[in-house]
Amino acid sequence: MLCNTVKVSPRRSNPQTRPALVDIAARLLADEGPQALSARRIATEAGSSTMAVYTNFGGMSGLVREMVYEGFARLQDYFSHVSRTADPVADIALLGRAYRHNALTNPHLYAVMFGGASLAGFSLTAEDRQYGRYTLSTVVECATRCITAERFRAGDAELVAHQLWTAIHGLVTLELGEYLIEPFDADRVFEAQLTGLMIGAGDTLEEATRSVASSRRRLKKVVEGVRPDPVDDRPAGDRRRRPRQAAPAG
Amino acid sequence: MLCNTVKVSPRRSNPQTRPALVDIAARLLADEGPQALSARRIATEAGSSTMAVYTNFGGMSGLVREMVYEGFARLQDYFSHVSRTADPVADIALLGRAYRHNALTNPHLYAVMFGGASLAGFSLTAEDRQYGRYTLSTVVECATRCITAERFRAGDAELVAHQLWTAIHGLVTLELGEYLIEPFDADRVFEAQLTGLMIGAGDTLEEATRSVASSRRRLKKVVEGVRPDPVDDRPAGDRRRRPRQAAPAG
DNA sequence: GCAGTTAGCATAACGGCGTTATGTTAAAAA
DNA sequence: TTTTTAACATAACGCCGTTATGCTAACTGC
Structure with a gap:
């Protein structure tokens, strides 16, 4: 050839x-x-x-796994650009926005990360999932700050983080699947979801609304901080990525 | 052969x-x-x-589409077994529980319904998605009753229904993907999600807690009403299913 | 009742897929 | 320098979805 x-x-x-x-x-x-x-x-x-x-x-599974790790690395990139301010609820709302933005920017990558089924019979291992869950720790820490600031009810910060994760993951999934349309489009549902979560966690309606609005304004900065990334424009050199070697057919 | x-x-x-x-x-x-x-x-x-x-x-796409329709039909079956009571919030919470139960009972079917990507290059058409969205109308109607009963804030019933849908869909997806484990298992997150949604929609903490608990007790009845279904034990006769004929290669 | 048409399906083939067995070769190890 | 080793090329295996072709039984019009 x-x-x-x-x-x-x-x-x-x-x-x-x-x-x-x-x-x-x-x-x-x-x-x-x-x-x-x-x-x-x-x-x-x-x-x-x-x-x-x-x-x-x-094999192909190993390469797909590499894509998954790349996806979580990009998500972590977004999270690391969310700064800690005096308004922890706005911070955690911004984490949610960053999560959604990352998914919409890399839709196919996100689908591979959480698509689970099919794709050449590929499936994640328990270790892979742990790697994905680890990304949540940023959100858990932020939820703790919300509780400490008495914006959220005293209780489990991890539970709040999981609620936020599952809610936004569901929204993003249905959004990418084009299930959310016209007057009830993803943006409206997303903001309602975000506000509702804050209230449900213990925040007041007024505070929640103000913090969610604040996070909306701050998203632009985060997005700009993460670029360039979308498709990997760099020359081809290696960068942050799991060392993880392939099993040599042993 | x-x-x-x-x-x-x-x-x-x-x-x-x-x-x-x-x-x-x-x-x-x-x-x-x-x-x-x-x-x-x-x-x-x-x-x-x-x-x-x-x-x-x-082709295979047509058969997969048939599976998707079957999946939505089963979901509709569960919804139709949720009765209207004097507590609309308990009713809508029960719809959420029924949704989750259906997904956990038919996990692979649910994955095909919303997996979207891959699976032999299969993808849903706009009509297919509309068929799926139609299932939501039951939830919208129930949300309307919650607003009428002044349990939820005056506003958009469809928006509340979409919030419930996206939240529970996300939870179920991550649950099936085994992302929710041990102390923060799916059950805990689900109930917290449910309660939080009710509060976020305008209900009081006490009322929401009571209604969510009520829906927990009522789930068993719904599940029993829907059986038999899990894998299609019937002889093989046709039943409720879209007429939809295949294009004969024209 | 019969001839022409039609549609469901068997057979066999095509191209593409993930994977594997085997050989080749250049770099590392001795 | 000699031996070993591992990255890769080549070619094949069995699977996949799909298509072309042919057969035949059921419909159609007479």
Whole structure:
């Protein structure tokens, strides 16, 4: 074939191949969706054979797993750009907005992260899920501050964080599935959901409304801080990403 | 092959083939998950060739669509067994519980209904989604009663219904994905979510707590009323299901 | 009753998929 | 320098959804 046009092809630990596969997979996923993620196509576009996918990731599952980790890393990026202010409720609302923005910016990636079923029989391991849950710790900490500030009822901060997570995850999922339309579009439901959660957690209607509005204004800053990211414009060098080596067919 | 052991094989409009395919597909989906849904396997287990899938459903997408309709029909079944009482908040909470119970009883079916991405490149049409949204009307009506009874703030009943939907959908999705564990398990988050939603909608903490507890007691009756259903134990006769004919390759 | 039409389905093939067995080769180890 | 090792190419296996073709039984009009 035309696998390597020039036959230099370094045989041991080519440092180009692995990140190239990851970046191409991420681009295919972002541009054409999950069905474009095939070992054959990725390898072809990377100028190598399908075996490269197996030596580097142990198979398609390993590459998909890499995408999932990338997705959580991007989410963590957004969360880390949410600053702590004197209004913890506005902060936690902003975390919710950041979560939604990340999902809408990387819709296919988000679908792979939580789609669970199908996709070449891929399924996450317990460790993968723990890695995803860890992302919640930022929200838990913020919920604790809301309770300390007596904006939320005394009780479980983790419970509040889980409520926020499940609620916004559901909204984003149905939004990406185009189930929310016209007068009851995702934006209206989202703000209502957010406000309702704050009230349900113990905040007053007035305070909640003000904090949610405040978070709306602050979102722009967060989004700008995270860029550039959308599809991975960087040259192809490696960056923050799990070391995680592939099992070499043992 | 052994396609039809006895070679009687009526050639025109065999009334057995179509429901047999649907029932086998439903069973495979329930027993082994989405990856077991293949035209070849379904046809083999039905004793026919893969062409039967195409003449009856126009391809795998058509059969998957049939599964989606079946899923919404089952959900509607649960909703129709939720009776109207003097406590509309308990009623709407019970709708939420019924929604969750249906999803947990038919997890793979629920995944196909809202998994959206992948699964042999299948995707729902706008009409399919409208069919799914229609299921919400039961909840909207109940939310209206909550507002009329002055348990919820005056405002949009559809908005409240969408909040409930997105919140519980998100919880169920993460629950099925095994993201909710141990001390913050799905049951705790669900009840907190439910109570929080009622308070957020305008109900008082005491009333909401009482209504949510009431709905917990009433769930059993609903579940018993819906059976039998889990995997489709019936002989194979047709039943409530969309007429929807397959495009004959025109 | 009969001929022409039609539609359900069997057979077989096509291209694409994930995966694996095997060989080749360049870098690391001795 | 020699041996070992691991990254990758090549080619094949079995699966998938889909399609082209042909057969035949049921409908259609006479």
